[in-house]
Amino acid sequence: MVEVFGKKATRFGFGEALVELGEKDPKIFVLGADTVSSVAINGFQEKFPDRFINVGIAETNLIGMAAGLAVAGFIPFAATYGVFASGRPWEQIRTTVCYSNLNVKIGGSHSGLMVGPDGATHQALEEIAIMRCLPKMTVIVPCDLIETRKATMAAAYFAGPVYIRYGRENVPIITKPETPFEIGKANILRDGKDAAILACGTMVYESLAAAEILEKKGIKTMVIDIHTIKPIDEKAIIDAAKECGAIVTAEEHQIFAGFGSAVAEVVVRNSPVPMEFVGVNDTFGESGEAADLIKKFGLKDVNIAQAVEKVLKRK
Amino acid sequence: MQTSDLKIISAAVRKDIIKMLGLAGSGHPGGSLSSVELLVALYFNHMKFNPNNADDPDRDYFVLSKGHVCPVLYAVLAQTECISGDELCTLRQAGSRLQGHPAKDKELPGIEISTGSLGYGLSIGAGIAAGLKQAKKANRVYVLMGDGEQQEGSIWEAAMAAPHLNLNNLCAIVDDNALQIDGETKKVMNIQPLAQKYKAFGWNTIEIDGHDLDAINAAYAAAKSETNKPTAIIAKTVKGKGVSFMENLAEWHGKTPSKELAEKALAEINATLG
Numbered sequence: 001m002v003e004v005f006g007k008k009a010t011r012f013g014f015g016e017a018l019v020e021l022g023e024k025d026p027k028i029f030v031l032g033a034d035t036v037s038s039v040a041i042n043g044f045q046e047k048f049p050d051r052f053i054n055v056g057i058a059e060t061n062l063i064g065m066a067a068g069l070a071v072a073g074f075i076p077f078a079a080t081y082g083v084f085a086s087g088r089p090w091e092q093i094r095t096t097v098c099y100s101n102l103n104v105k106i107g108g109s110h111s112g113l114m115v116g117p118d119g120a121t122h123q124a125l126e127e128i129a130i131m132r133c134l135p136k137m138t139v140i141v142p143c144d145l146i147e148t149r150k151a152t153m154a155a156a157y158f159a160g161p162v163y164i165r166y167g168r169e170n171v172p173i174i175t176k177p178e179t180p181f182e183i184g185k186a187n188i189l190r191d192g193k194d195a196a197i198l199a200c201g202t203m204v205y206e207s208l209a210a211a212e213i214l215e216k217k218g219i220k221t222m223v224i225d226i227h228t229i230k231p232i233d234e235k236a237i238i239d240a241a242k243e244c245g246a247i248v249t250a251e252e253h254q255i256f257a258g259f260g261s262a263v264a265e266v267v268v269r270n271s272p273v274p275m276e277f278v279g280v281n282d283t284f285g286e287s288g289e290a291a292d293l294i295k296k297f298g299l300k301d302v303n304i305a306q307a308v309e310k311v312l313k314r315k
Numbered sequence: 316m317q318t319s320d321l322k323i324i325s326a327a328v329r330k331d332i333i334k335m336l337g338l339a340g341s342g343h344p345g346g347s348l349s350s351v352e353l354l355v356a357l358y359f360n361h362m363k364f365n366p367n368n369a370d371d372p373d374r375d376y377f378v379l380s381k382g383h384v385c386p387v388l389y390a391v392l393a394q395t396e397c398i399s400g401d402e403l404c405t406l407r408q409a410g411s412r413l414q415g416h417p418a419k420d421k422e423l424p425g426i427e428i429s430t431g432s433l434g435y436g437l438s439i440g441a442g443i444a445a446g447l448k449q450a451k452k453a454n455r456v457y458v459l460m461g462d463g464e465q466q467e468g469s470i471w472e473a474a475m476a477a478p479h480l481n482l483n484n485l486c487a488i489v490d491d492n493a494l495q496i497d498g499e500t501k502k503v504m505n506i507q508p509l510a511q512k513y514k515a516f517g518w519n520t521i522e523i524d525g526h527d528l529d530a531i532n533a534a535y536a537a538a539k540s541e542t543n544k545p546t547a548i549i550a551k552t553v554k555g556k557g558v559s560f561m562e563n564l565a566e567w568h569g570k571t572p573s574k575e576l577a578e579k580a581l582a583e584i585n586a587t588l589g
Contacts, residue, residue: 029446050449053480061438061472068442071376071427072450076442092435092469099429100419 002208005173010166011109013148015040018077021156022048028156029069031055033062033080038168039109041079063089063097063104070102075156079107081115082124082165086131097161098136105155106163111141112202112252113280113297114169114290123285124165128200129257131163132230138162138183139229141251141259143204144173147227150181158183165201169290172205175225184228186236192220195308195315196240196247200226200259203250203278206294209301210250214308221308229259234266241271246315248276248307252299255279274314276307316359318528324394325355325528329557329584331390331403337577339407342415345567346461347387349492349552352526354391357457357488361535366397369424375454376427376443380436381461381490382416383569389413392425434467436460437487441477444485444545455539459488463495465506471516477545478517485545486538487518490525492554494565513547525550557584 021028022044029051030044036054045052055061059080066076079085085108086093097104111124132139138158142148148166155162180187189204190211199207204225211221222244224236241247247267249260260277267273280297294300328351336342358364362375379388386406392398398412405411412423416431427443430436440458447454464470477485489509497503506512510520519541523530531550538546554568555561558580561572572580 029449053445053476055472055476058472058476060435060469061441061476064435064438064469064473065442065445065476067428068378068439068444069446070442071439072443072446074446074449091432092438095429095432096435096439102428 002174002205002212005176007170007172008145009168009170010142010145010148011040011168013142013145014079014107014152014164014166015043017149017152018044019047021153022051025075027073027075029074029076031062031066031076031078033057033059033084035080039079039081039107059084059088060092063092066104067096067100067102070104075103075105077105077107079109081110081122082108082127083122086124086127086163090130093161094134098134101136101160103159104161106161108163108165110168111165112167113285113293113299114167114202114252116169116290116293117287119287120284125254125280125285127163127165128229128251128253128259132262136160137230140183140227141165141200141229142227143201143225144171144175146173146175146177146179147181151227154181154183167202171202174205174208184231184233186233187225188222188236189225190221190223192222193244194219194221195312196222196224196244197250197304197308198224198226198237198240198247198263199250200229202252203299206299206301207250207304210304210308213301213305219308219312226259229262232262232266234270237263237266238270241267241273246274246311248278248304248311250278250304253279255281274311276311278304278307321355321359321528323588324359325351326584326588328355328387328390328394330581331393332386333558333572333577333580335386335390335403335406336571337574338404340571341407342386342571343383343569344571345494345554345561346381346384346490346492348556348558348561349525349554350384350387350459350490351556352528352531353459353488353490353550354387356528356531357535358391358395360532362457363454364395366395369397373454376456378427378436378440378456378458379417379430380458381433381464382431385417388417397424433461433464434469437470437473440485440487441473441480441482444477444482445480447484448482454484456485457488458485459490462489462491462493462500462506462509465489465509466504474513474516474518481543482545483541483543486535487545487547489547489549490552491549492552494554494563494568496565496568498565510549517544519544519546520549521546522549523551525552526556557587559583
């Protein structure tokens with residue numbers, strides 16, 4: 001069994017960190033776009049109303065005003081649903097925020113299929129791809145509540161634009177307060193030499209569960225939580241490729257151009273080994289309960305375990 | 316500064332625009348020339364700007380939303396002696412701080428943020444203004460936009476937010492030269508009546524002739540004394556102003572003069588100095 005310390009949505013880690021940051025630093029400013037409570041920035045709004053702006057349903061202005069606040073010397077966090085935080089104002093993020101290397105932090109909530117019943121329009125499955133291709137942008141996909149809190153705290157003082165991807169659904173807490181967190185440094189959660197499972201976000205838990213399934217079959221897998229997609233921990237990936245000789249990536253995101261692709265870019269340049277990719281396979285999501293969708297779209301521990309067995313045949 | 320002095324500086328800026336663009340061989344003369352008086356009056360009479368320390372925390376902020384007309388901004392910065400006249404000759408060349416559109420990463424003094432993708436400046440200005448208000452600072456924010464970019468939806472998101480947040484420290488200026496790449500703005504996609512639109516959104520609006528320095532000075536002064544609302548100055552201008560063969564012609568939006576035409580233009584501008 002994977003050791004779990006309760007269940008809570010990562011969005012609350014983001015919101016709690018903002019309040020803590022706001023108490024310590026008068027330069028922290030938060031902007032919302034009519035989704036204030038659902039993306040868990042209402043705590044900051046209540047506590048620091050003069051450092052909070054709700055722009056309404058206007059995401060290009062959300063990013064534009066955050067950029068202006070950064071020019072004025074603040075550390076702005078702009079947050080809304082991931083589809084609208086990354087896709088709608090993409091060019092503002094590119095040209096205004098990244099090109100000027102501004103200290104704007106973007107919180108993309110409601111990521112992945114687990115948004116559930118709202119369906120495909122609201123299930124952000126492309127943000128890793130469209131954010132990681134931007135020069136200067138840092139992309140973090142934390143795996144649980146505690147890691148999201150740490151990522152948010154760290155992002156505030158990590159120079160330049162940062163995108164943090166988090167979610168709405170309650171998910172298992174698998175890290176501890178004392179688990180190390182450093183932007184750009186992956187965490188090895190489980191050792192094994194037969195294959196390595198590299199995961200981000202909600203798929204870290206599923207990967208740990210997959211390792212348990214495989215263990216029973218005598219297959220020992222390494223599991224790495226790669227919370228920072230960019231700058232990615234190349235050393236951890238190369239070491240895993242060399243040690244295990246086969247890699248499976250897992251992400252609650254499109255396979256094309258996402259996390260798995262980022263890992264593959266490192267693998268093929270440095271230490272080519274067979275790879276398999278678990279993720280959403282070039283399709284939109286749909287309405288349903290989170291657990292049912294994860295199953296339907298093949299993002300469960302069993303799917304990851306199957307991918308490991310498949311990749312081992314090519315090792 | 317006296318209007319007569321501002322006129323002399325305006326002529327010098329126009330000449331620099333022609334020289335820079337002639338040398339560069341590409342760029343945007345029409346909209347640069349239509350914005351000259353609006354920027355000269357701002358930098359020499361109204362904006363708190365220290366050419367020796369462009370990042371002075373007490374400065375007023377300027378955002379060039381219509382980033383393609385950066386030759387006018389570069390030329391004005393040279394007139395303030397914030398950058399050298401020689402550097403103007405490097406416009407659009409590899410390694411130059413004078414990029415084809417203003418670039419923050421080139422660290423040219425006076426460039427607050429990269430711009431050039433139209434429709435973004437008003438949000439940026441509103442963000443700066445909101446931050447200054449929260450910090451209880453008296454600095455002001457100026458955003459220069461074109462009339463064509465009023466077609467961008469993002470402008471109206473910002474236009475809605477600024478009065479809602481009572482950003483009276485924000486002054487938007489529309490260089491309304493009535494032309495865009497594809498021709499007359501009113502034929503491409505009409506944006507008028509612009510002043511009424513801003514007024515309806517809750518702005519203090521002022522309509523002026525954007526080449527009349529006295530009117531421009533009065534408008535900036537009125538914007539400063541507004542205690543509650545942001546101000547939008549709708550300035551009617553002539554695209555290509557000051558160069559007869561460029562005036563009111565959309566084709567000079569993004570075309571540079573030949574050596575002969577540049578000389579003709581410079582002679583015309585010189586003649587206005589008497």
